[in-house]
Amino acid sequence: MASLRRVKVLLVLNLIAVAGFVLFLAKCRPITAKSGDSFHDIHPRAEVVNLTARGISSIQDAVLKRLSLLEDIVYRQLNGLSKSLGLIEGYGGRGKGGLPATLSPEEEEKAKGPHEKYGYNSYLSEKISLDRSIPDYRPTKCKELKYSKDLPQISIIFIFVNEALSVILRSVHSAVNHTPAHLLKEIILVDDNSDEEELKAPLEEYVNKRYPGLVKVVRNQKREGLIRARIEGWKAATGHVTGFFDAHVEFTAGWAEPVLSRIQENRRRVILPSIDNIKQDNFEVQRYENSAHGYSWELWCMYISPPKDWWDAGDPSLPISIQFLEIIRNEVIIAA
Numbered sequence: 001m002a003s004l005r006r007v008k009v010l011l012v013l014n015l016i017a018v019a020g021f022v023l024f025l026a027k028c029r030p031i032t033a034k035s036g037d038s039f040h041d042i043h044p045r046a047e048v049v050n051l052t053a054r055g056i057s058s059i060q061d062a063v064l065k066r067l068s069l070l071e072d073i074v075y076r077q078l079n080g081l082s083k084s085l086g087l088i089e090g091y092g093g094r095g096k097g098g099l100p101a102t103l104s105p106e107e108e109e110k111a112k113g114p115h116e117k118y119g120y121n122s123y124l125s126e127k128i129s130l131d132r133s134i135p136d137y138r139p140t141k142c143k144e145l146k147y148s149k150d151l152p153q154i155s156i157i158f159i160f161v162n163e164a165l166s167v168i169l170r171s172v173h174s175a176v177n178h179t180p181a182h183l184l185k186e187i188i189l190v191d192d193n194s195d196e197e198e199l200k201a202p203l204e205e206y207v208n209k210r211y212p213g214l215v216k217v218v219r220n221q222k223r224e225g226l227i228r229a230r231i232e233g234w235k236a237a238t239g240h241v242t243g244f245f246d247a248h249v250e251f252t253a254g255w256a257e258p259v260l261s262r263i264q265e266n267r268r269r270v271i272l273p274s275i276d277n278i279k280q281d282n283f284e285v286q287r288y289e290n291s292a293h294g295y296s297w298e299l300w301c302m303y304i305s306p307p308k309d310w311w312d313a314g315d316p317s318l319p320i321s322i323q324f325l326e327i328i329r330n331e332v333i334i335a336a
């Protein structure tokens, strides 16, 4: 008697499950697409209906296929965003892997003026993807370190005046691509009163559509200079940690965890990542040796070799403590 009841219950559960699948398939019918649309071509209705006969694993496959198709559609739409600004997304293309990028002789001609204006080859920058891959030059020991999942969130602040749009957006894309999402509270763009039209509505519309809710734009009504502009960014920040960067940088994977981990250990620390170089003429990423940063008496920024006890320890993953600064390898910056 008990077993009969169990069978009945199972039968009812099965019926509910089948009804659920039928309902799911009915609700998830492909939307009527325009003729020639690849969505329609890849998922004709007949194929979806036949799947009910082929069992659950086929349905799962169909759902997975549909998800990857939707992902493609979303990706294409987002790519359209950068295309409208004459820019490119995706990991490949010119300058991928941080290799030197080149222009054709005709393009070289067009590049001369902008190069002079920005101090780097901004015309070439437009031909390099906003998501290009760059090499990970961390010492092996740094790559092997494990960090707590529970780290404080960071607000990344970029400051700019009349910087090339493609260079700012590559900084933003790179920050999003290489900072774990749960650690990135927001990105703040501080425009210290630029004149360039492309940095006004086009920049703001792009970041609002591409990264809704993630990017804030702060505009100074008059030129304030680097430090006051940074302070304006800091006022807008809501993360536990604030990171200040020039708006012509690219990040590598794993840059954030060591920084946040050291600040979590001691909130009074100011951390400076070890900075590689992006060459201003061809955007090649050039490895720089681990070093501390300091200033000469003329206030020129200098790279300082780590002290003897750091070398003696023989562990390249150790921070270099020079008074209040600790250096961790991982940000790259255009030395422009």
Ligand SMILES: [Mn+2]
Binding pocket: 246, 248, 333, 334, 335, 336
């Ligand atoms: Mn700089």
